[in-house]
Amino acid sequence: MAVKKGGKAAEMADEETPVPLQAILLADSFAQKFRPITLERPKVLLPLINIPMIDYTLEWLASAGVEEVFVFCCAHAKQITNYLANSTWQTQPNFKVLPIESHDCVSVGEALRLIDQRNVVRGDFVLVSGDTVSNMSLKEVLQEHKERRKSDKLAVMTMVVKRSQSSPSTHQTRLGNDELLLAIDPLTKELLCYDDGSSNNLKRTRQVAVDKALYLNKPSICLCTDLQDCFIDICSPEVLFLFTDNFDYQHLRRDFVKGLLSDEISGNKIFTYEIYGEYAARVDNLRSYDSVSKDIIHRWTYPIVPDIRFAGNNVGLKIERCNVYRENGVLLPRSARIGPSTVLGEGTSVEENCVFSNSVIGRNCVIGRNVIIEGSYVWNNVTIHDNVVIQSAIICDGCVVKAGTRVEPGAVLSFNVVIGQNFSVPSYSKISLIAQPTEEDSSDEELEYVEAASSTTESPQKVIEVGQEYSNASGLGLNVEDPSQAIVWEESEVGASGAGFRWLMKDASQEDEWRYSVAPIPAEKIIEMRLKEEQDDLDDADQDAGVSAGVEEEEEEVDAVRKKRDFEKEAEETLRRLFLEGVPESNVILEVKALRLGFNAESSDCAAACFKSIINLALEEPFSKDSELFGIARTLFSKWKSILEHYLTNEDDQVEVLLKFEEICLEASGKAFAPIFCHVLRVLYDQEIISEDAILSWASEKQDAEEGDKVFLRQCEAFIKWLEEASEEEDDD
Template sequence: MAVKKGGKAVDVADDETPVPLQAILLADSFAQKFRPITLERPKVLLPLINIPMIDYTLEWLASAGVEEVFVFCCAHAKQITDYLGNSSWQTQPNFKVVPIESHDCVSAGEALRLIDERNVVRGDFILVSGDTVSNMSLKEVLQEHKERRKSDKLAVMTIVVKRSHASPVTHQTRLGNDELLLVIDPLTKELLHYDDGLLNNPNKARQVAVDRSLYLNKPSICLCTDLQDCYIDICSPEVLLLFTDNFDYQHLRRDFVKGILSDEISGNKIFTYELHGEYASRIDNLRSYDSVSKDIIHRWTYPIVPDIRFAGNNVGLKIERCNVYRENGVMLPRSARIGPSSVLGQGTSVDENCVISNSVIGRNCVIGRNVTIEGSYLWDNVTIHDNVTIQSAVICDGCVVRAGARVEPGTVLSFHVVIGQNFSVPSYSKISLIAQPTEEDSSDEELEYVEATSVTTESPQKLLEGEQQLTDITGSSPQMERNPPTVAWKESEVGPSGAGFKWFMRDESQEEEWRYSVAPIPAEKIEEMRLREEQAGVDDFDQDAGAVAEEEEEELDSVKKKRDFEREAEETFRRLFLDGVPEANVILEVKALRLGFNVEGSDCAAACFKSIINLALEEPFTKDSELFIIAKRLFSKWKAILRNYLTTEDDQVEVLLKFEEICSEPAGKAFAPIFCPVLRVLYDQELIFEDAILSWASEKQDAEEGDKIFLRQCEAFIKWLEEASEEDDDDDDDDDA
C-alpha cells in the first residue's frame, strides 16, 4: 500500500497500522445541467424523495463500511458545511464526515489536486460524487482491486459499470446519458478505450474506429455499448499524484481516464467491475433525477428506500399499496385520488377532487381544489391554487401557481417563482427569480454555479402573494444582480401578477432540451429520431456498400496488377536464364516494370524466385531427389541475380511465403515434399538468412493447422537455427565479459 509522506509516495507494509477505508465525495458536479436551480442551492442539497441527495450517498458509504468521508465543496460551500454540521452524520458511530472547502476550484481535477495537497488520503479510496444513489457492497470490488494491485502496481483505478441498454432511436439510456462505447479485455477486465457520447453526436459518423494496437496482442476484446458508467471509482493513492503531476487533467473521464488510456509511456492501467443485481446510478441531469426517483419509489435501491430512516430525517412515513408513501401530518380528503408511485410529504394538505399520480410532493405544500398533478416533483412549501394542471414538471421551494394556470411538460420553476392566474407555461420553460446571465457573463461549460458562490440563500427570498415585490434579499453576485423589490415582471413570461425571469435556451441547446427533461420524450420527437435513424441507416448502407465495392475493386485491381507484373517479370527472367540476355539489361527491365506497375521490391524477389522454380519444373525428373538436385543446381547458378532482390528480411520472408503458395498449387505441388531441403539450400547459399526463417516460423505459429504443413516439415531445422542463435548470443556475452 502506498501513502504520501513529504510529498512523495512511499510503501507501507500491510501489517502496519490499519488504514480506515476512506472516500472522497465531490459535492460539486462542475456542470450546468441543473441551472437555474443550482444558482441558489447546491445540487447535492436538492431534495430526492424529500431527502437531500447527499444523504443517499453518505448513507450508502456508511452502510458499505467506509469509515471516513472527505466532502469537497466549492460553490455554496457554506450551505453544505452548515447542513453537514447540523446533521446527525457528525454523531454517527464509526463514520466521520470531514468537509473540505475551496472557493476557487473550477473542475474535478483541481479539487483532487487540492485534496492531494492536504495529504489526508492514506491508502486506496472510493471516489464518488454527492449525487450518487447505490446499494452495492464494496467488499468484492475492493478485494478485486487490492488483489490486482499486489501483482500489478500500475493498476491505479477500478471503475464500476453496469448493464443499461440505450434506446435504439435516441441512443440514450433511461438516465438521459449518451450511449457509451467501452472496449474491455474480457480476460483481465482492463479498460482499453472509453468514448462517451460519440455514437449520439450527429456531427460525427456512426462508425467508430478502434485503434489496431488495442487488439494486436490480445486473444479477444469486447466492444460494449450496453454498459453504463456508475461514476464509482476505486482508486489507488497514485491517482491523486497523477492529477497533481498533470495539470491538464480537469474532467475525470474526458481528461483523466482518456489520458491514462492513451499514455503508453507510464503504463498505468484502469480496470472495470461490472455490477450484477445491485443498484448504482448518478443523477447527472433532470431525466436521471426522474428515473432514479422512480427507482427509489419502486424499491430497486433497497434498503435505501423512503420508509427506512436516514440519519436526521426521521419523520413518520407509511407505505401503502401501489408504492404510495405518506409522511405524518398529511391532510387528504376522501375525494382526492392518489395514484401509484406517489409520495406526500409531512404537513402537506390536499383539497377536494385532486388527482395526483407518479409524483413527489414535498413537505408543507398546499394544493387547492380540482388540481391535477402527473409525473411531477413539487418541493417544500409550494402553493398550488384551484383548477391547476401540472404535467412532468419540477417546481422548487416556495413557488406559487395561481388558479387556472397550466404548467406544461418539461417546465422548471426555480425557487419562489409565481405563475399568474390562467397562464399557460410553455413546455420546457425555465423560470427563475435570478435573471439569466448574459453570454459574456456565463461561465465555462464545466462550471455548475461557481460564479454564484457569493450568493447566499440561508434565508430564502419570500414573495408577498399578490404583490410584485421581493423581500429578504440576502446577497448579490457581480455577474448576476438580484432585482430590486419593485421590478416589473413580464406578463408574457409568467402571467398576470407573476414573478420570475424566463430563461431562453441557446439555439444549440433548445432543440435538445427534451433529452434531459423529466418529461417523457414527445411522440413526434421519437418519430423524428426514428426517421432520421432509418435515413442514417440507408446512408450508412449506401456508404458502406459503396466503400466495400470500391475496396473490392481496388483489391481486384491490386491482384490483377501483381499478376500482370509477375507474368511480365517471369518472362523477363526467362530471357536471362534461357536466351542469354545480359544481366544488366534484365535488371533495368525489371526495375522499369516495378515502377510501371507500382509494386514492392519483395514482388520482384518473388517473381525471380518463381521463375527459377518454374525452370526446375520444366526439366525432366521422376523422383523427389532428382527435382531437389535440379533446384539446387539452378539456385546455385542464378543466386547472384536472386540475391539482388533479397536485400531485406521482408523480401526474404515474402519469398518463403511465395514458396509455400507454389507448393500448394497443382503446378508446383512436386516441390511440397522437398520444401525443407530446398529451404536449407537457400540458407546455405546465403539467399535466405536465419532471422528471416525464424520470423517466418514465428508468423506461422498462430496460423490454422492447415497452414502449418511446411512449418512442421521444418521443425528440426528451425530448432537447430534457434539453438545456434542462442550459442552465438552466449559467445557474444563471453566476449563482452
C-alpha cells in the first residue's frame, strides 16, 4: 500500500497537476544544544534580534512563493500552536500556516513518517527547520529540481549549499559546526559523499576514506571542505515514502542522506544547488545564534533585517549610524554611550552612564546606572541593577541581575534566574530555575520537556525563608509560604539572595565548551586551529610530493599568488568582523597572527589587509560628500592606529601600504577615496602611521612610472614639496 501511495503522489507531480508550493517546517529541534533554555520554551520561539526565530523562516518562505506551510511541532507543541494561532500569519493572503501536532515523535524520521501518514503533501516540497534564516530565491532551485526529475525519476532531493569565503575550519567554527566534507560530481552536481564528522575521527584529523566506487563511471569528482550545508532541501514526495519504508532512518543527514548515498540497489540520488550572493544559515547552537544575529544586524540578510517590517513584527524601529537600531519608546539618557551593532527594544529604560556595544537589548528591560554590556543578548523584561558588567552572555526573559554583579563570557542565565549582589557568574556556566537531571541521557535525540528535566533535583543546602517574596517561585507553580514546597538555592552558584541551579557540563564536552558559546573564540584556540590547518596542508603537500615527482615552478608561483589572495580575503573579512565587534586590540593582533601563521604571510600582507579593512568600514558608513568620507576615515584610522602600527614596522612595509591604497582608489569599490587620496595621506602622516621617509620613497618610486600611474603623485605634489623642504631645513639645522 505504501508503494502505491508514493506512486500516486509521484504521478500527480508528473502530470503537473496544479498544486500549491508546499513546505514542511520542523519546529522541533530534536536536540539539547540550547538546554536549559529550551526546557521552558521551544527554540523556534526564542528571540532572534527580538523576533521569534520561526518568524524569520516563515517570512522567507512567504516571500519565496511558498503557499502552504505545515509546521510540525512536538515538544512544547501547545506554545507553538498558540503563538501561530494568535499571529498575523493566519491572515496573510495566499499563505497558509497549518500546524501538525504530535506528542510522541523523538526524531525527524518519525516526524516525516507521521506527515506521510497524513497524506497532505501533494508534490515537490521545501523541507526546512524553523530556525533557518535566509533571503535566497527558490525559483531557480525549484526549476532545476523539476527539470532534473523529468529526465531522472531517481533524483529525489536537491540540497542547498553555500561556499565559504574563509578557510573551512574557521567558517565552520564560526557556526559551531565541525568541518564538512562533500564529494560532488562537478558535471551533474550529484552528491556522492556526505561526511560531517559524526561517524569518524574528523575532529582530530582531516583524513577521510572515500570509497573507490565513487570514481566508477565518473570522469572526475570534486572534494569540497569549503561548503556550508544550509539545511534547505527541495524534496520529491518519494522522500516521505523512503522514511516510511525505512524505519531506521531517524536523523535527516546522518541516516537518510548517508543511507541513500550508500544504497546501490534503489539507486536514489541527491543533488546539490550552490547559492551565490544570497544568505542562508541555520541557528543550530549558541555560537551560530551569535553569528546569525550579527549577520542580521550587519544586513547580510537583506531584506529580512530589523528595520523592515514583516508579519508578526509590528514594532516601530529606526536605524542609526554604525548599525544601531532603536525601537520606539526607548528611554535613553544623554550620558549613555551606544556602540556599534546594537539593538534597543521597545519600552526599555536605561539610566545614567551605561555603555552598550555589539549587543541586543530586548523589550521592557530596566537597566540601572553604570552598566556595561558587551557582545551580549539580553532578552525581554530583564532587570539589571547598578554597576553590572555583562560580557558575551545570554540573559533570558525575566532575569534579575543585582548590583555589582559580573557575568563572564559564555554564561547563560535561563528564564527568571536571579543573580545575587556582587556575585561573579563564571565563564561558560549555565544557570536555570530547573535543576539539572541527576542522570542525563548522552544522546542528543531527546525531547525538551520540563517535566523530564525537573523530575530529580540536587539535595538542597539553602531554603527560601517561609513567606519570602519571590515572584519567580510562583512562576514555577510553587507556594513559597508552604514549607514543603520551599526552593533551595546554592549561594556559591547564584550569590546571596539569588535563585537558580548551576548546570554542570558533561566531562566529554568540558574541553570544547568554548565551541558552542556566544563568547569570542579564545585566541589560543584560534592559533591552535591555524597551526593544525597549516600542518594538515604540509602533510597534504608531502603526500602529493610522493605521488608526483615534483611541481613545476610556474605552478608554484600560481599557488603562491592564490594563497596570498586567499589570505588577503580572509584577513580583511576577519579584521572587519573584529573591528565591528569592538574586540580588544590584543585579541585582534593574536587572531591576525594566527592567520599569518596559517598562510605563511608577511607582515606587509597583514598591514595591507588591515588598511583595506579600515577603508571598507569607512565606505560602509553613510556619506554624501568627500568631506564626510574623509572625516569618517580619519576617525577610524585614529581608532585603529595601534593595530596598523603593529605591522608597519619599517619603511618598506609602509611604502607597500601606500601602493595598496593606490590600488584601492583605482578599484570600482574604492573610487570614492580617489579625490581625497592626498588628504588621507596627510592624516596617516600626522598620526605617525606613515613616516616622512616612506612617503618620500613612494614619491621617488613613482617619478619613473608612466604618466597614467602618476595620478595620485600629482595630487600630492604640494604635500611632497612641503615634506622635502622641511627635510632640507632639518638637514641645514
